[in-house]
Amino acid sequence: MKKAGLITGGALKAAGNAIHEGMSTYDLDRVIHDYIVSHGAKPSFLHYSGYPASACISVNDTVIHGIPSKSEKLKKGDIVSIDVGAYIDGYHGDSAKTFAVGEISPEAQALMDSTEQSLYAAIEAVRPGARIGDISHIVQEYNESRGFSVVRQYVGHGVGRDLHEDPEVPNFGRAGHGPRLVPGMVIAIEPMINQGGAQVKVLPDGWTVKTVDGKLSAHFEHTVAVTADGPVILTLAE
Numbered sequence: 001m002k003k004a005g006l007i008t009g010g011a012l013k014a015a016g017n018a019i020h021e022g023m024s025t026y027d028l029d030r031v032i033h034d035y036i037v038s039h040g041a042k043p044s045f046l047h048y049s050g051y052p053a054s055a056c057i058s059v060n061d062t063v064i065h066g067i068p069s070k071s072e073k074l075k076k077g078d079i080v081s082i083d084v085g086a087y088i089d090g091y092h093g094d095s096a097k098t099f100a101v102g103e104i105s106p107e108a109q110a111l112m113d114s115t116e117q118s119l120y121a122a123i124e125a126v127r128p129g130a131r132i133g134d135i136s137h138i139v140q141e142y143n144e145s146r147g148f149s150v151v152r153q154y155v156g157h158g159v160g161r162d163l164h165e166d167p168e169v170p171n172f173g174r175a176g177h178g179p180r181l182v183p184g185m186v187i188a189i190e191p192m193i194n195q196g197g198a199q200v201k202v203l204p205d206g207w208t209v210k211t212v213d214g215k216l217s218a219h220f221e222h223t224v225a226v227t228a229d230g231p232v233i234l235t236l237a238e
């Protein structure tokens with residue numbers, strides 16, 4: 001899973017390096033696809049439940065599952081969430097990050113910072129004996145105390161031989177509740193945090209998830225292994 005994680009993290013980094021004003025989300029998807037394939041892996045999302053691309057690219061008020069498109073061009077001030085998975089030697093990696101296109105508003109930056117920091121705060125709580133609810137509670141509390149809201153309809157998950165495995169890892173919940181973490185488990189923790197209300201809707205394409213109020217959303221995700229010594233983030237780039 002280290003191998004899958006490194007390729008996943010590398011693909012996300014390559015995407016971040018390639019992002020520029022005027023670039024289409026389709027071309028960004030090509031960068032990710034080519035990185036994964038040239039490293040001997042397969043894009044985990046391509047054809048998953050019929051998904052048509054290698055990455056999910058979600059701009060501004062798109063929360064998750066944005067489908068890359070030639071007509072969607074990145075503009076200065078956009079925030080763009082990129083979600084990537086790579087499969088190699090029988091295992092998946094899964095990671096996401098929200099990037100800024102040029103200079104962005106302080107409000108957009110605050111949303112991105114809160115979402116990212118809540119992910120790292122949650123990862124710090126990963127250890128044998130901790131509960132899934134401990135993670136959920138940390139993410140919820142971190143973001144809600146800063147005035148942001150937590151998406152309820154989509155959650156993190158176990159990851160391994162399949163992209164989505166038990167247990168579910170919600171971004172809201174009660175400390176001390178839920179399944180206990182044990183060494184050897186690997187989970188994808190993935191806060192999806194809205195600037196305005198928590199409500200989301202799925203577009204008629206069956207994939208694209210947007211905020212109902214049209215405000216911004218951010219998404220950060222890492223694949224994290226539980227070990228006796230604590231968390232190991234598998235999806236950092238080399």
Ligand code: MF3
Pocket residue numbers: 044045046048049051056065083084085094164188190221
């Ligand atoms: N990356 C998503 C997750 O974090 C899943 C993507 S759905 C797919 O769980 F269809 F695009 F693969």
Ligand code: CO
Pocket residue numbers: 094095156157188190221
């Ligand atoms: Co995931």
